[in-house]
Amino acid sequence: MKKEKLLKKFGGVLLALTMAVSPIGAFNPETKIVAEAAGGSTFDTTVELPANMEWTGWNEIGVASQDFYKVTLPSDGIFKIGLMLKNTSHIGLDVFNSSDTSYRVMTTGQMNVDDSAWTGTDSKALSAGTYYIRVSSESPRNRSQKQSYRLKTVFESYGVSENGKDTYDNPKEYTLNTTVTDSFTATDAEDWYKVNITQEGKYHYTAVAESEVVSGYNYADATLYNQDLFEKQHLGKACSGSPASSDIYLAPGTYYLKIEGNQVKYTFSLNNAKIENGKVTKVKSPGKKKAEITIKDVTGVNGYEIQFSTNKNFSKNVKTKSFEIAKTQIAGNNKRKIKIKKLKRHKKYYFRVRTYIEHNNVKYYSDWSDAKSVKIK
Secondary structure, three states, X not given: OHHHHHHHHHHHHHHHOOEEEOOOOOOOOOEEEOOOOOOEOOHHHOEEEOOOEXXXXXXXXXXXXXXXXXXXXXXXXXXXXXXXXXXXEEEEEEEEOOOOOOOEEEEEEEEEEOXXXXXXXXXXXXXXXXXXXXXXXXXXXXXXOOOEEEXXXXXXXOOOOOOOXXXXXXXXXXXXXXXXXXXXXXXXXXXXXXXXXXXXXXXXXXXXXXXXXXXXXXXXXXXXXEOOOOOEEEEEEEEOOEOEEXXXXXXXXXXXXXXXXXXXXXXXXXXXXXXXXXXXXXEEOOOOOOEEEEEEOOOOOOEEEEEEEOOOOOOOOEEEEEEEHHHOEEOOOOEEEEXXXXXXXXXXXXXXXXXXXEEOOEEEEOOOOOOEEEEOO
């Protein structure tokens, strides 16, 4: 009996090397194994299966028995497994990410079915690595017949893979203004990125969840922390068909981007973004030592700064005054007016404007506009 069992195992493995193209479909592997591969009797004697395969033959299994297999995934991606039964009351299938069965990543099973379709299936996003498959039987429906099963596996690569777990202490380096593609799986639900900001200003975050729904709610949710994790800003949650997008305002320093999610491939970027410029549309002197500056009304800003000088290059005799929105006057046609007093009479002054946004008591500015001039009465 031992010799026959051993020959069966070796014969199954040799037959597994014979492959052919399978039909195209939602749950069709790239290759077919022409006959079954006899499973190992323990985790230490597992039989290696391709990540994409389908048995065309049946594998017999004894009463209250277990067969063990393993499959190696070359990258993160969606792994699907199917089970078909014959003459059995119940056969269960479990997938583990190690030979330690304390953490099961997939499970499926069927009861009281014969020659069924691939209805005993499960689908999960899994990280690159080796996974162990255990097929367990209970009892046959008809004891005069052998109970048996067939297996099918399908792997759809994300084209990315993790090199160890990310943490605050072990983040990936992110370069500003670049696009990164990453993924979450059933065994990896958290990514950390470290980014250095060298220039104070506005930044724009975008993220897209690219993967099909595997199970449950698939998303990628991002939060930006300062270096000591004391301050944080939620950047948005991307899910299938609903990208995330947000503007943030950052001072120079080191930041940590923590992205959490569930079984999804995602793409994100953090880019420099300019605050909308103001514009001086008209300058006049309505009275002695006074100037009235008409500017374009910019939405979404907290206020304006007016800079003025008797030098057209603003290289000397420069003064700057800040005006909150409430301290400006609506002038109609999407314009506002600002008045400056105590100027020198009969001097030609140049005026320019920039907008600002205030965040956490810090002001972030746009570029300066072009200047316009007027001679003061």
